[in-house]
Amino acid sequence: MAQKYDLFINGEWVSPQTGEWIAVENPATKETVGQAARGGEADLDKAVAAAKAAFPAWSRKTATERADYVHALKDLVKRDKTVLAQIITSEMGKPLKEAEVEVDFAIGLLRFSAENTLRLQGEIIPGSTPDEKILIDRVPLGVIGAITAWNFPLALCARKIGPAIAAGNTIVVKPHELTPLASLHLAKLVEEAGIPKGVVNIVTGDGPEVGVPLVAHPDVKLITMTGSTPAGKKIMAAAAETLKEVRLELGGKAPFLVMEDADLEKAAEAAVQSRFMNTGQVCTCNERTYIHEAVYDDFVQKVRQKIDALKVGLPTDPSTDMGPKVSEDELTKVHEIVQKAVRQGATLETGGKRLTGGVYDKGYFYAPTLLTDVSQDMDIVHNEVFGPVMSLIKVADFDQALAWANDCRYGLSAYLFTKDLSRILRMTRELEFGEVYVNRPGGEAPQGFHHGYKESGLGGEDGQHGLEAYVQTKTIYLNA
Structure with missing residues (x-):
């Protein structure tokens, strides 16, 4: 008992x-x-x-x-x-x-x-x-x-x-x-x-x-x-x-900005880690990934490979990368968000479904999901997903990335991958988020200050x- x-x-x-x-x-x-x-x-x-x-x-x-x-x-x-x-x-x-x-x-x-x-x-x-x-x-x-x-x-x-x-x-x-x-x-x-x-x-x-x-x-x-x-x-x-x-x-709706000069391998690894850790159930998770158009196709390929390599399984298994959603209601909510994004024009690259069979039959397991062709006006870009769903959005330049990142009612965490110091300095002035991870995955430190802007x-x-x-x-x- x-x-x-x-x-x-x-x-x-x-x-x-x-x-x-x-x-x-x-x-x-x-x-x-x-x-x-x-x-x-x-x-x-x-x-x-x-x-x-x-x-x-x-x-x-x-x-x-x-x-x-x-x-x-x-x-x-x-x-x-x-x-x-x-x-x-x-x-x-x-x-x-x-x-x-x-x-x-x-x-x-x-x-x-x-x-x-x-x-x-x-x-x-x-x-x-x-x-x-x-x-x-x-x-x-x-x-x-x-x-x-x-x-x-x-x-x-x-x-x-x-x-x-x-x-x-x-x-x-x-x-x-x-x-x-x-x-x-x-x-x-x-x-x-x-x-x-x-x-x-x-x-x-x-x-x-x-x-x-x-x-x-x-x-x-x-x-x-x-x-x-x-x-x-x-x-x-x-x-x-x-x-x-x-x-x-x-809540949070963290933007993850990848510029054309970024270390793409490092950025892709961080993007996947910051999206799928704890099954995406983290307020600082990468909720929307903005990629410069010059490297968009390469980045899609890299994250797709990394997502496909994730092992979803029992959380007690040492080899498991991602466990279940916390409840049936949470799983249903995430699936409805994905379905709506597809109806609005997003392309489902992988995932987008509840996992069943074997160890998956008894729990709330959702497949790691990748959406491409996501546009700024879609609901999934503005509403918190809080689940294992990565949305990729193409941007023309840093100006557009900043503008779309700030086009959000949330302001907790953000990510920026670039080697350009001038962009980093500009980000400190213009990006409307309380904490920003530059060229690294998420995860705040006890000696830092974890706080958000807006809602x-x-x-x-x-x-x-x-x-x-x-x-x-x-x-x-x-x-x-």
């Missing part, structure tokens, strides 16, 4: 007041791999109350003391890397080798938070009189509410828990109901690390029953959420009722800028 997980509230494992649990399904086999408690508003209220009660003592601890706790949590995640990777693979369908990379990223995020807690520095400004100094202090906000997406179930929790508690806050986390198990194992490690009760709380359940009351709760001072743009807009509107801060990491969200995460999002300034006019 699949393991049944309670809620983690105030350092204890408690049954949900609903008396119900949610079955967690393996998307590769459709087997139930665990049951997570179906929390409700009463459970959420209890978790927020615990976090609020724990805040005064936790915020008074020195930065070094808090850092030591985060270091201890990081070390336990490192110890349990194999177990955590297996959990991620079982609940999300991510190939095991990619799940291990996710655990490493979570470790890096926790390490950065711990190492940089002492760098949350204030300022001293000359006062208005000879004996006055103006101090700008940085202090924690209080209770943080965190809502995570299903595509990186461990890393997204670490991305929010690490900086939040390192900065002196307490936190209530609502993991996605499709993939809550990795976060619940992380809660066990929070307990083992000796982090005081109430500092970290995990309340599983669905959006209306847990997420909505978390956003609306008057004792929650900041909401940090990773998810879809429509959900982010609803959260922002709801948070306005209590004027709480929001930091939203939402890709507000604020950002990671690095020193992300850490500083979890404190607020206090101005003190100091006189003897």
Whole structure:
């Protein structure tokens, strides 16, 4: 029988007041791999109350003391890397080798938070009189509410828990109901690390029953959420009722620009990697590939060969390059997008179908798909696919590539392959995206700053800028 997980509230494992649990399904086999408690508003209220009660003592601890706790949590995640990777693979369908990379990223995020807690520095400004100094202090906000997406179930929790508690806050986390198990194992490690009760709380359940009351709760001072743009807009509107801060990491539609002077082999390898990793279920994925007309045909040939070489299979198989989609609904959505693109004039080079037979019969497997003859006015160029579909678009020059890349309501990530420094410098001024990968595949670093423009969200995460999002300034006019 699949393991049944309670809620983690105030350092204890408690049954949900609903008396119900949610079955967690393996998307590769459709087997139930665990049951997570179906929390409700009463459970959420209890978790927020615990976090609020724990805040005064936790915020008074020195930065070094808090850092030591985060270091201890990081070390336990490192110890349990194999177990955590297996959990991620079982609940999300991510190939095991990619799940291990996710655990490493979570470790890096926790390490950065711990190492940089002492760098949350204030300022001293000359006062208005000879004996006055103006101090700008940085202090924690209080209770943080965190809502995570299903595509990186461990890393997204670490991305929010690490900086939040390192900065002196307490936190209530609502993991996605499709993939809550990795976060619940992380809660066990929070307990083992000796982090005081109430500092970290995990309340599983669905959006209306847990997420909505978390956003609306008057004792929650900041909401940090990773998810879809429509959900982010609803959260922002709801948070306005209590004027709480929001930091939203939402959808993406990353353009991948390949100019005629690019290293085509390197660009093709990066384009495929950045499109098909995690079955395309990454907000920074290459969603639309713009290729200079002088190298278009050669580039199509190269990516076609690389896509055909991808092995789709059980995510536990070490040789698997791509696993299943996370759910039936997600698979259906992607297939409908591909069919519409073909109806609008795109050419289906390969893929474009659900895989069946053998190991594919029990899961949500979709074939790696390549579309050519895609034009800028097609829906697939403007709507997030979030699946294993590469769309190739021919451009006449760099001007057209920039213009079409910016013709988008999203602004999270972008890619540029060129050897021309003048183009790179121009891109820094004109490309309307929060992070750009130049001559490399995707994958942000813990010490960077992951943030988007336009409908890709507000604020950002990671690095020193992300850490500083979890404190607020206090101005003190100091006189003897």
